[in-house]
């Protein structure tokens with residue numbers, strides 16, 4: 363299989379998502395994935411999840427149905443300086459942190475303001491991935507984004523939901539094509555996620571796969587191609603992943 367990990371998924375902890383952690387894990391196993399990341403919405407999104415949800419992750423099994431489970435959050439960028447929600451002691455305990463720009467928590471600004479917001483979020487030492495920076499309604503300077511991603515060792519996400527025809531984001535194909543070109547130019551790892559809100563969508567990464575082929579993006583720069591690669595990369599900011 364080309365992609366062994368799905369690194370962006372939501373559970374029914376958010377009311378606008380519909381499957382339990384167990385259903386998600388079972389689906390990941392059925393799809394042949396080795397790694398599944400649960401990344402529910404942090405509190406500032408309307409319908410985001412209470413912080414206790416993230417603090418209690420330790421009660422969950424690390425492996426379910428033969429799938430290595432990772433527990434994290436999709437944080438919300440809250441201002442053009444790039445601050446994100448939740449707190450350091452929680453970010454630290456996570457297996458991964460995605461930081462995303464959602465119109466519900468920050469109104470899109472100018473290209474320069476949006477770019478500054480992303481760059482600011484990358485300064486957070488626990489942010490591993492910038493989620494779906496592909497929406498034409500939130501214009502961004504991909505060259506600046508990629509250069510800072512390189513400097514701060516942050517991955518940029520290729521989000522399968524963004525590429526679905528019916529999705530509300532704008533010009534995502536064109537934007538992701540440009541982003542992938544910049545990632546190749548600067549040698550930046552990309553992270554792939556279905557952004558599933560229902561377990562049936564887990565591991566559905568076909569649109570991303572097609573785009574990657576179309577652009578001719580190298581597999582070496584995709585983190586989802588091996589379990590070791592995922593754990594090694596996320597382990598840089600979350601060293602507990604490298605223990606045992």
Ligand SMILES: [Zn+2]
Nearest residue numbers: 436462493494
């Ligand atoms: Zn999102």
Ligand SMILES: [Zn+2]
Nearest residue numbers: 370372436557
């Ligand atoms: Zn999401």
